[in-house]
Amino acid sequence: MKKKPTQKLIAPEGALGIEAASPLRQELLAAFAGSDEVLFDFSLAEDIDLAVLQVLYAARRSAELGTVRFSLMGKVSEKISRRLQVAGFTRTPCRTGEELEASLVDYGSATK
Amino acid sequence: MIDGFKESFREEAEELLSGLEGILLELEARPGDPELLNAAFRAVHTIKGSAGMFGFEAIGRFAHDLENIMDRIRSGSLPMTKGFADLALASRDHIRTLLAADEAPGPAVEARTSELVEALRAYAAKGARAFEPESAEAPETRADASTEKPGSEGEETVWRLSFKPGEGVFRSGTKVLRLLEELSELGDCACFPHTERIPELGKLDPEACLTSWDAIIASGKGPDAIKDVFIFIETESEIALGKIEEAAILQEREEPKKLGEILLERGIVTRAAIDEALQSQRRLGEVLVEKKLVSKEQVESALVEQEHLKRVQERQVDTGAASIRVASDKLDQLVDLVGELVTLQARLSQTALGIQDPGLTGISEMFDRLISQLRDNTMSIRMLPIGSTFNKFRRVVRDLSLELGKDAELATEGAETELDKTVIEKLGDPLVHIIRNSLDHGIERPADRLAAGKPRSGTIRLSAMHSGAYVLIQVADDGAGLDRAAIKAKALERGIIGPGADLPDQEIDQLIFAPGFSTAKTVTKVSGRGVGMDVVKREIDSLGGTVLLKSERGSGTTMTLKIPLTLAIIEGLLVKVADEFYVVPLSSVDGCIEIRSDEVAERDGKRIMTYRGELLPFVPLRAWFDSPGEAPAISQIVIVNALESRIGFVVDQVIGDYQTVVKPLGRLYRNVRGLSGATILGDGTVALILDVNRLSQAVKRDPAGRAARDEASPDA
Structure with missing residues (x-):
């Protein structure tokens, strides 16, 4: 019998500053170890710092090296969208995690 | 040069x-x-x-x-x-x-x-x-x-910035994304992040900054302002700033910078490598990445720069095309030439009408339409918002308030109202006189205002609005209003009115425009020389405008200037009296009716007619201008709106509407009243343009027309 794929949803709340980077990394590592698919939901995130963004990039790199799917989802706040665009991570405003995933510079080409 | x-x-x-x-x-x-x-x-x-x-x-x-x-x-x-x-x-x-x-x-x-x-x-x-x-x-x-550094904001320059924050910047609390936002506030900025150093999750130090940027910024701020953004982390970061080009110079480039040029400038590849890659007839970036001479990210970053430079270049071109500076005398020449074309077009219309050739008539009509458009467009170029002069008045109010020990402010409305630049230039002095008078004679001292239950600070409200072919400019103060008893007493003292003259309020108010009139107890350098309001009236008259005055004792005075939008070309009604042609400005014309010659005769020393249920005075221009010959059996009365009342001018014939290029009367005629200028008709004949306000005033003063006729004649 084929094992049912497991999914892990990570949906951090509020402003995701430097202090959120390390716990998020730990949570993602755990999720990658125990799931087939990891979803990062932006819906409750109000703001994001570079440290957290780097963690998402790293998660993407891990996904590309392994077998776990890693996806971005949920509504992206205007503040986050603007911040990422100004810093050059995206060329256009992104309203959803899916749009963001497709737009982030050097984020990775293949979706597992 | x-x-x-x-x-x-x-x-x-x-x-x-x-x-x-x-x-x-x-x-x-x-x-x-x-x-x-x-x-x-x-x-x-x-x-x-x-x-x-x-x-x-x-x-x-x-x-x-x-x-x-x-x-x-x-x-x-x-x-x-x-x-x-x-x-x-x-x-x-x-x-x-x-x-x-x-x-x-x-x-x-x-x-x-x-x-x-x-x-x-x-x-x-x-x-x-x-x-x-x-x-x-x-x-x-x-x-x-x-030693204070100037902000050095000036010509826009395009800068290339390479920013590699130290790995420990997060630990010092630096919000790197916020720094990039600050950078973008300095100008038009495009950033490209390099994330190649970010490893997979297991190897990531979440507290290490592993991202760096290439940025292009077009800014009027100097390099110091750009570097200052990173001032708190400059010691632990790698920051390199280099000038690419002045934005204005970019505009002169025929084509955008090429990718190879940018990579070369960045020192990533050599000229030889580019030349070799170009020989493959494929995309330069692809070839260079394939040969591992550059990374994919380096090419992407250079492409961002290329695109951004292109945008700055386009913006410069747009800015340049949006407006150009032209010497005003060139504009005046253009208006003169359009005026000549309008006159020539009138001749062409008249000739076409005489020849009755359908081909020529068609050309004439098309020419007519084009000339009308050309005239409107040309006149619109000369239109400027009147607000450009408002600052001057704000300064007048500020400085004079201080000088006079009064507290007043100027409130303005309708600064965007457009007027012909010539009219705006000529309005400056009259408005300064009016505002000075409002401050000097109208606005009370703070103690007096408080005693009268008014706010300590007075207000002079300067407003402008369009009204048909005119602009209404109002100067209203909330001061003491005109002291009619003092005005009357002064007018009597100066011999402007006779003893026992019983004048209605409106006429008493008008006395302030009499030459040499002043009620000021002392002559100040502000006003009180008795020339201000006379000058105002004369200058507004010369603009073909009118001045209306309303005042209420204790509440304030409002002066309204009604000014034509333009002086150069007007729409007129062409009329004929004996062998002479006259033009009545169409904006003043209310209507035309016929009148028999026996009705024109003076009855009991007055000429009165009924027009739309209203009794109006009328004056035969044939008699007024002393024209020779007999009047036709049936004449026309052109009813015009003059100042606040209407009046009829009897003419032999109304020919029709006529676009008129206003030409000034020569020096010999400079003192002629009742005529504001002249124009040349299609056949070369000169027609005189009536100054309906002056004429109506003269008629009111002297209905028989003897003195006024002298006014309307050239000084001998």
């Missing part, structure tokens, strides 16, 4: 100084407003920069001191005080004086320069204390004052 540049500089500087005056006055009300502070700084900075460029060195040196202080005020190291506003306004006036003096300022101007520079440096050294009585503290030296 140099003179041409100098002239351009003068024009630009005049505009900037005019704007600066308004900004400084606004700053008095909102001293901490960063936008106003920046705008004031930018104006002075531009004047300084351009002055140096065009050889106005005295202005450049003087503006430098003012600029230094303004920069320190906007950075918060000096306060914006009332005392500095006075000093800055005086400095602004002095720059105008220097501008007028060109390169040869006299000793008085040089002395004023020294005086102001000393005051500016004292302010730079002591801040607000510079305006306090002498203190024991020694002033700082000039060198100290000038």
